[in-house]
Amino acid sequence: MNNRYVDLIDQTFYFPQEGFDIDSNGYLEFNGVPLKYLIEKYGTPFKVYYLPRIGEQIKKAKNLFTRAIKASGYTGRYYYSYCTKSNHFSHVLEEVLQHDVQLETSSAFDLDLIQRLAARNLINPANYIICNGFKPENYKRRIVELINTTFDNLIPVCDNVEELSYYASNFTKKCKIGLRVATEEEPNFEFYTSRLGIRNSEVIPLYKEKIVDNPLFELKMLHFFVDTGIKDTLYYWGELKKALKVYCSLRKLCPTLNAINIGGGLPIRNSLGFEFDYKYMIREIVNNVQSACASEQVEMPDIFTEFGKYTVGESGANIFETLAQKQQNDSEKWYMIDNSLMTTLPDTWGIGERFILLPINKWKNEYQRVNIGGLSCDNSDYYNAEVNQAQVYLPTIDSDDTEPLYLGFFHTGAYQDSISGYGGIKHCLIPSPKQILIYRDELGNLVDIMARPEQTSDEMLKILGY
Ligand SMILES: Cc1ncc(COP(=O)(O)O)c(C=O)c1O
Structure with missing residues (x-):
């Protein structure tokens, strides 16, 4: 019989592969963790974090950058920063910070989190804290407080001119700043230019008008980020080259500028057939920066x-x-599962994200095409496509089976908990707004009350383990 699930995987992918193997009893292991044991101990549904993987990933990228820098004779340094919004939990930050990394933040509450980390001596004022995003008053205020008091290496990356004016009025000493240059979106996207950052053509005039003569500003960093990720495409390399052109023009005017920040976007395995040449891509990034600088001297x-x-x-x-x-x-x-896909893995629903989907048991059963249905009442609560194919195959379930079929969605550690609002947390830690209720009294007049105030940072940070 070769229409067993195990044969399908064997014929389609390289398996076992890093992080995935089958134990001697036929159950799936994830990074050597016996999932059957966790299922028996805790019951489903659950989310599991294999924390050592975080350090392994950081080490891998750092090594590749270090090697690319050495091999090409690049004279700048490399700084790995962790973008906290991808997962703010204390167990994640504690692991991340064991690997000599910097941090990137995206909201006011994120800076409260930075202070909690500092209070626990997990970071110190020498760490670079890069503050990104469009900044409302409370975020800018927290930035100014931290810079004016403790964090010399906190770098607000300005998204617009008004933000710069705020710092000009509120910094009490010379502080490092960055500028974010807006990228063009991918050709098939709804908008032409990203809403985040300053238009490419406005960067140099802004520097000349607002930064060069202001003794409070030390322009250190130019930031750009291609939202669709680092890919070996003409589009990605084109955007990188454009940003490097701006960097070089600005550097000729501004001797303190000495950092280019290329944001996030390094992909992860979202299928067993995933192929991405990390070494080549990182070498090419370093080479591109090097040759742009060489040609502009x-x-x-x-x-x-x-x-x-x-x-x-x-x-x-x-x-x-x-x-x-x-x-x-x-x-x-339909295979009906014991939770909602929409709420536990919101990216599958919201942006059609695909994750590695594998059964934990029954690999020797035949396979069949199925749709996976979530428990909510919503007709969008389903999963039925993998990365390069609009179908999902899983082992059959025999009616006399005593053991249920267990399913795992893998590599779901980023964004899913915050976007789904685990326990009350929010994407980028943007709080739930207050709730206002309106009544009419006996005379028909409108009466309003605030039933619930805006969520506080203490509430959110408590859920996250701080
Ligand atoms: C400014 C910035 N940096 C970094 C990231 C992290 O991107 P990723 O999780 O794809 O690495 C994001 C994500 O939205 C971002 O907006």
Whole structure:
């Protein structure tokens, strides 16, 4: 019999592969962790974090940058920063910070988190804290407080001119700043230019008008980020080259500028067939920066990255039990699982993200095409496509099976908990707004009350383990 699930995987992919293997009893192991043991001990559904994976990822990227820098004779340094929004939990930050990394933040509450980390001596004022994003008053205020008091290496990356004006009025000493240059979006996207950052053509005029003569500003960093990620495409290399052109022009005017920040976007395995040549891509990034600087005769900058998904994505997995199978017509079979896909893995629903999906048991059963159904009432609560194919195959379930079929979605460690609002946390730690209720009294007049105030940073940080 060769239409068993195990044969399908064997014929389609290289298996076993890093992080995935089958134990002697036929159960899937994730990074050597016996998932069957966790299922028996804790019951499904659950999310598991294999924390050592975080350090392994950081070490791998650091090594590749270090080697690329050495091999090419690059004279700048490399700084690995972790983008906290990809996963803010204390267990993640504690692991990340064991590997000599810098941090990138995206909101006011994120800076409260930075202070909690500093209070625990997990970071110190020498760490680079890169503050990104469009900044409302409370975020800018927290930046100014931290810079004016403790964090000399906290770098607000200005998203717009108004932000710069705020710092001009509120810094009490000379502080490092960065500028974010807006990239063009991918050609098939709805918008032409990213809403984040300063238009390419406005960067130099802004420097001349607002920065060069202001004794409070030390322009250190130029930031750019291609939202769709680092890919070996004309689009990505084109955007990098454009940003480097701006960097070189600015560097000729500004001797303190010595860092280029290329943001996040390093991909992770979202299929067993995933192929991405990390070594080649990192070498090419370093080579591109080097040759742009050589041809413009400017000094090579330090390179900063802010890898979020890459750092933490591969550490996480969501495990479910199949509660039942339902044949809804001749061709549509459903495996109903014991939680909602929409709420536990919101990216599968919101942006069509794909994760590695594997059964934990029954690898020797035959396989069949199925749709996976979540428990919520929503007709969008399903998963039925893998990375390069619009179908999902899983082992059959025999009616006399005593053991249920268990399913795992792997490499789900980034963004899923915050976007799904685990326990009340929020994407980028942007708080839930207050709730106002409106009544009409007996006379028909409107009466309003604030039923619930805006979520506080203490509430959010408590959920995250701080
Ligand atoms: C400015 C910035 N840096 C870094 C990241 C992290 O991206 P990723 O998780 O793809 O590495 C993001 C994600 O949105 C971002 O906006």
